Structures are given as structure tokens and as C-alpha cells.
Amino acid sequence: MLLAIDIGSRNIHIVEGEYHAKRFKIGRTVTTLTPEGAVVDGEIVNVNEIITKLRNTLQKNKLSSKNVVFTVNPGNMMSRKFIIPNVKKTETIPILQNEMESLMNFSEPHIVDYTDVERTEEGTFSIETVALSKETIKQYFHIAKALKLRPKALDIHQNAVYKFVLTCNEIDYKNIIVADIGNSYMNTYLFRDRTRVFARRMLINTEQYERTLVSLGKLRALNHDFSLLDLSPKTLSEDPVLENTITLYLSNIVDQLQRVMQFHMSMGTKGQVSQVSNIYLSGAMANMKGITEYIQSYMDIPVEKIDDIADPRVCKMDRLPQYLNAVGALIRLD
Numbered sequence: 001m002l003l004a005i006d007i008g009s010r011n012i013h014i015v016e017g018e019y020h021a022k023r024f025k026i027g028r029t030v031t032t033l034t035p036e037g038a039v040v041d042g043e044i045v046n047v048n049e050i051i052t053k054l055r056n057t058l059q060k061n062k063l064s065s066k067n068v069v070f071t072v073n074p075g076n077m078m079s080r081k082f083i084i085p086n087v088k089k090t091e092t093i094p095i096l097q098n099e100m101e102s103l104m105n106f107s108e109p110h111i112v113d114y115t116d117v118e119r120t121e122e123g124t125f126s127i128e129t130v131a132l133s134k135e136t137i138k139q140y141f142h143i144a145k146a147l148k149l150r151p152k153a154l155d156i157h158q159n160a161v162y163k164f165v166l167t168c169n170e171i172d173y174k175n176i177i178v179a180d181i182g183n184s185y186m187n188t189y190l191f192r193d194r195t196r197v198f199a200r201r202m203l204i205n206t207e208q209y210e211r212t213l214v215s216l217g218k219l220r221a222l223n224h225d226f227s228l229l230d231l232s233p234k235t236l237s238e239d240p241v242l243e244n245t246i247t248l249y250l251s252n253i254v255d256q257l258q259r260v261m262q263f264h265m266s267m268g269t270k271g272q273v274s275q276v277s278n279i280y281l282s283g284a285m286a287n288m289k290g291i292t293e294y295i296q297s298y299m300d301i302p303v304e305k306i307d308d309i310a311d312p313r314v315c316k317m318d319r320l321p322q323y324l325n326a327v328g329a330l331i332r333l334d
Helices: 047-060 089-104 134-146 157-165 206-215 233-237 240-266 291-299 320-329
Strands: 002-007 011-020 023-033 067-072 078-084 110-119 125-133 150-156 175-181 185-192 195-203 278-282 303-305
Touching: 002 047, 002 320, 011 047, 011 320, 023 047, 023 320, 047 134, 067 134, 067 157, 067 320, 078 089, 089 110, 089 125, 110 134, 110 157, 125 134, 125 150, 134 150, 150 157, 150 320, 157 175, 157 185, 157 195, 157 320, 175 240, 185 240, 195 240, 206 240, 233 240, 233 291, 240 291, 278 291, 278 320, 291 303
Parallel strands: 002 067, 067 150, 175 278, 278 303
Antiparallel strands: 002 011, 011 023, 078 125, 110 125, 175 185, 185 195
16 A cells, blocks of 8 residues: 655645556545645745644554655646657657757756657657756655655656556546646646646635635634635625635636647647536645536536546546645656
């Protein structure tokens, strides 16, 4: 069994399980609040508090697996797609390292790796390249060591989501969007027939809207029940204060999805490209009641939670949207 840990700005999600013979075996799932201020914009700023929180959580919930994979989405992560010639595998990383460094002008050392490789018609390779700061990587290895865990991998959210989506038969021959709505960021992924062709990250700053709702008496406290809000059109129409406050938050989400739709249509040959058939939501904020209805009222295509494409024979679990990144990280391809 493997521990998959997703440390977010608001919550820490932990899944104990494994992926074997094209099936998930989920043992236990745990969600706990991230220590306040310990993670900012996806980056750990207080490692010791995270270690203490994880140690207590693992002990309290009797999670005994020692192998661990962390799934991350830090604000300092860079992701770009490059076209490179057909070269030996040993030459790929140095080429991508040079390309990324010349483009990004890093102020601190970064580690470069790649996730997707697609051969083009010209015989070159289109490669999704990711750069993480060495300091970020060291932090996670330090956390594993302090907890006496054996680190097996450091996965990124977009890769974890991609691996999970590939287990879903419902997406064959379809164009779909997966929107992972977290506390700090919304990550949006466009898939064409099981191939991820686009990924975008947008800062949504849920906490800003949460603080406003607390001050207006619509929420009792921070980190309490924002994801339990009822955002269905009927409820919002009956509560002007809630509607006025939350509209900007939801509008940002809708605008991002509409941009991805426009990008998809612009990539067609002579304007001929099949429509996006569905949008699937994941992340803790996907649990907000009525959010699928709200988004669908603007998008004119079906909007559902990620559960709706999960094959129950492959993955059967409660609250899949909030655990998606950790569940996807259980899939090890090495």
C-alpha cells in the first residue's frame, strides 16, 4: 500500500491505497485542515508545522504505510510545451533544461522533467515540460524523512489528473474539460480522445471571498463551511447579498472555462473541430451545492463532477472530487 499526500493551502488530503491490475484499492482517506499560514499559494512556508500536523494525523488515523508519494501544485512551478528533434533519451533532459532556463530566466536552481511525449507528423516530439525549484523538492524529501517515510515520487497535480482520466472509459473519442477547483488555484485541463492537449492554472483566491462572507454573516468562520454553500441559481436569486458577493468568484471560474473552450475551437483545421462534450469538476470547491448548475447555465454543455466518469469497477470511493489528485498519484508508471 502507498500513502498519497496532497498538501493544499486549506486542507491536507491523504489516501492510503494502491493501483494494481488496472484497479484502485483504496484503504483509508483522511482530510485535515492545513495549519493556518503554513501553505501560501501552494507553497510550504512553515515546514515544521506541516510535519507536526502530518505526524499527528497519521498516528491518529493509524495510517501505517511507509511508502509515500506527494502530489504538488506550487505557485513557483513552471510548465511549458516544447518541440524538440528526435534525439536519444539521455539527451532529452539537457535540451529541455536549456530551453526552460533560457525562457524562464530562473533566479534559483530548478529541476526539469517531462510528463507527456507526443510524436508529431514531422518526426519531432512535442513534450510537456515541468520545472520545480530545488528548494521545493528538498522540502518534501525533508518532510518524508522527518516522518520516517520512504519517498517514492513527487507528482504534480496535472500529471495525477491525467493518469486518473486515462482510467475512465467514458472519455473515448470525446473532447472534455476537467476543472480542478482548489483554494488558491483552479487548474483546467483540456483532453481530446484521452490525450491532454492543454493545461492552464489560474489564481482564484477562495479565501478572499470567504473572508467577505464571514464579515457579512453568511459564514460562521474561516475554513469552516465555504464548500457547503448552496450556489444553485434558485438559492442565489433569493439571497441578493450572497449572490452579489459570490458572483465575481463564480464568474472567474466561468470565464476561465469559456477561454479554454475558445482555445479548443481555435485549434481546429479550417474551423472544423468537434465540440467539447462535457465539463467535469474536481477539487474541494467542486462539492459546493449548485455549482454544476450555475456553470452549466453559462456553458450550454453538461457540467458534472468527476465521479460521473469514474468507472466503478476501477475506482469506487466517496468524495472522489476532493481526493482526485491523491488518487491519481497512486498510479505509478515507473
